[in-house]
Amino acid sequence: MNSTNLNRNSSSLLPEKCGRIFFFFMLTFLSTLIIMIMTPGKAEARHSTHIPKHALEGYITRCSENSAMIGCSPMGEIYENNGKISQALLIYRKHCIKNNDAHSCVLAAEVLQEKRRPDEAMELFHKACLMDKAVEYCDRALAEYAGRKDFKNEFRLNRMLCETHSEGSDLSRYCYNAGKFLLENNDTAKAEHFYLKGCNSQSTADEQDHCIDQAVTLAQQGEYRLSAKLFEVSCLKNSLYSCHHGAMIYIQELQQPSRAVVLAKKACDLNNPEGCYRVAEIYSMSDSSPEDVSAYYTKACETNFRDSCQKQKLHAKSQN
Numbered sequence: 001m002n003s004t005n006l007n008r009n010s011s012s013l014l015p016e017k018c019g020r021i022f023f024f025f026m027l028t029f030l031s032t033l034i035i036m037i038m039t040p041g042k043a044e045a046r047h048s049t050h051i052p053k054h055a056l057e058g059y060i061t062r063c064s065e066n067s068a069m070i071g072c073s074p075m076g077e078i079y080e081n082n083g084k085i086s087q088a089l090l091i092y093r094k095h096c097i098k099n100n101d102a103h104s105c106v107l108a109a110e111v112l113q114e115k116r117r118p119d120e121a122m123e124l125f126h127k128a129c130l131m132d133k134a135v136e137y138c139d140r141a142l143a144e145y146a147g148r149k150d151f152k153n154e155f156r157l158n159r160m161l162c163e164t165h166s167e168g169s170d171l172s173r174y175c176y177n178a179g180k181f182l183l184e185n186n187d188t189a190k191a192e193h194f195y196l197k198g199c200n201s202q203s204t205a206d207e208q209d210h211c212i213d214q215a216v217t218l219a220q221q222g223e224y225r226l227s228a229k230l231f232e233v234s235c236l237k238n239s240l241y242s243c244h245h246g247a248m249i250y251i252q253e254l255q256q257p258s259r260a261v262v263l264a265k266k267a268c269d270l271n272n273p274e275g276c277y278r279v280a281e282i283y284s285m286s287d288s289s290p291e292d293v294s295a296y297y298t299k300a301c302e303t304n305f306r307d308s309c310q311k312q313k314l315h316a317k318s319q320n
Helices: 002-038 043-049 053-065 072-081 085-099 102-114 118-132 135-147 151-164 170-184 188-200 205-220 224-235 240-253 257-269 273-284 290-302 306-318
Strands: none
Touching: 072 085, 072 102, 085 102, 085 118, 102 118, 102 135, 118 135, 118 151, 135 151, 151 170, 151 188, 170 188, 170 205, 188 205, 188 224, 205 224, 205 240, 224 240, 224 257, 240 257, 240 273, 257 273, 257 290, 273 290, 273 306, 290 306
16 A cells, blocks of 8 residues: 555656756756857857847947937947947947947947058047047057058147137146147247147146146257146136246246246235245346335245345345
């Protein structure tokens, strides 16, 4: 009796066991299939899952007609990773041109470079930059121009970015690039326009530092007049370093004490004793009133600038 029941129970379990085996078999099969499809480099396995040509053309059409469609670039990358370069390029270009997608323009340009079509690639790098003036895209376009030694077009793009950038934008550095090109080509007047535009746009500490760096570099190159102007811009925006160095260039290199005293006064207004002392020194060598000279020596002395205290005493004696 017990033996019969055991056999019956065993036979009832057989379908359940078979079901489990089949389930695990299918699970293993599907997992393997997914891995074959998704793993990079398994081109042979992917061929069985390729999108038919008519479906691809329909997808590309929808990409070009629907600017809200966000899957176009990733679909192109899937094709590119599968070695289907022409299809990928078609998707990238459609999404770039029809939907004004800068990222797709760059992807298309990179494919065109690999296909040794540099002129078309350069056009798309440039287009990506113009779309939203993102620094990464514009720098890429400029690097491509520089690599091709196409300095005129590199300058034109820098000039355009400089002329269209907004107040305080980090694109102000393109103004310096344009100015540098013009300076190297002996067009100092136009170079000054771009350098000053870059400096005048400064609104953050980093941008002010960039302006000062340009002034220092220009002084090292012997471009004292332009250097002093950049220092003056930064001085009037409360940079003591610029006030001191700009004043020294105006006095020592350019012999323009009237300009130097403006920067020295600004430093003095910022409670810098050296600035006050320099104002007194400049006034003492000009036709300024003795009272003005004495006032600035005294102000510097009151802030413990010892040289000024001594000069103030000597000046007072000379007036008696």
